[in-house]
Amino acid sequence: MTEKETAEKEMTEKETAAFEQSILERFLRYVRIDTQSDIHGTDKPTTPGQWELLHIIEEELKQIGINDLELTEHGYLIARLPSTLPEGKVAPVIGFMAHVDTAGDMSGKNVNPNVIDNYDGRDIPLGSTWVLSPSDNPEMLKYVGDTLITTDGSTLLGADDKAGAAQIMAAAEYFMQHPELEHGAVELIFTPDEETGTGMDLFPVEKLKSRCCYTMDGSERGHVEAECFNAAKVDITFTGVMYHLGSARGRLVNAVTMASSFIAMLPRTESPEATDGRYGYYCPLEISGTAESAKVTIYLRDFEFDQITRRRKALESMAEALEALYPGGQVTLSYKLQYLNMREHIAADPLVMQKLDEAAANLDIPLHHEIIRGGTDGARLCEKGIPAPNIFTGGHNYHSRYEWAALSVMTEAALMIRELILLWGKEQ
Ligand SMILES: [Zn+2]
DSSP, rough: HHHHOOOOOOOOOOHHHHHHHHHHHHHOOOOOOOOOOOOOOOOOSSSSHHHHHHHHHHHHHHHHTTTOOOOOOOOOEEEEEOSOOTTTTTOOOOOEEEOBBOOSSSOOOTTOEEEEEOOOSOEEEEEEEEEETTTTTHHHGGGGOOOOOOOOOOSOOOOOHHHHHHHHHHHHHHHHHHSSOOOEEEEEESSSGGGOOOOOTTOOGGGOOOOOOEEEOOOTEEEEEEEEEEEEEEEEEEOBBBBOGGGTTTTOHHHHHHHHHHHHSSSSGGSSOOOOOOEEEEEEEEEEEEESSEEEEEEEESSSSHHHOOOOOOHHHHHHHHHHHSOOOOEEEEEEEOOSSSSHHTSSSSSHHHEEEEHHTTTTTOOEHHHHHSOHHHHHHTTTTTOOOOOOSSSTTTTTTTEEEEEEHHHHHHHHHHHHHHHHHHHO
16 A cells, blocks of 8 residues: 555544534534524525524635635625646546525524533433433443533534535635645535425535535434425315304304314325334414414425325315315415436446445444435525435434534544545546
């Protein structure tokens, strides 16, 4: 093995420590910025805090010497790590992507992360009210002796997905400091509003040169995902017939009652609370309205598209049945496809997962191929023709005050980025 190959294979202890420190510092800096997105927001990005973090990352990219970058008017930050291959040699361009927003389910304002060195395996108090306990989270016990990062109980942490952003940035900095390591061009992509499900709507895919793009937005050590739900949204409008309630007998058709009857028809066995693994569901997610007109939004999710179609047809039959039950009342459905399972797109380019397996094997990280009971921005990139599997980042209990992350796994995820960049660089 040449000296260069040895250098490629392993980082020195000092380098690894610096790498870890870079990830931790960036992570703590990013989580303090409130980037909660707004599902009802009409601007893109939906909230100003996301701009703040995007500008910080943009500045940091320039500081580490990356000047080939663009922050678009809708808050997509795309930067390019230049190829270090000798003249005349070209390797496939690959990308890494993370989202800068945090979920609407829990506040992301004034995040005050708690860094616990040398975790002792006991309960961790989150402020004065809440406790993060290994009795509810047995996976914490895998990280005794490690550095854990938790919340103070009043907010989420934002490891979803600022862990991913910190990892991509630390890896970019590392390669800028090591121009002797040969690799192709690498695209670094930071996106807004992932949590609203509309984050990729305006993504300028034509700007990307990547053959594939690894999304750094997973969770537990070694977990990777190349499959997600197919997803559709159905908005159902119930129109009643209104009369003065004093003289309503036999004439009033109440849209609120219609909407409730409709929801009661949904099979309880096909709900998110009753299913797991590969079973899909219906989920009524929003309800609003008056006796005159009411609206219900139902999410359909399944790994198989024909099951989405089956549920869509079932909703149409239920609507007809409801109109028969409430003469004079009307039910209209509006169906919107949200995203598709990534499976076929990723399988079409087998090298994408082969490199992932190889990178993990080189780092002695056992991979677990999981399925996502949800979607990612990666799913939307797949639809746009760029295979985009998802890689673990080391965070747990997303969208909650119990969110926590293990620093050693955050570092391993960044090492996966390093390894993938080196492996793809050999594909000339
Ligand atoms: Zn995420």
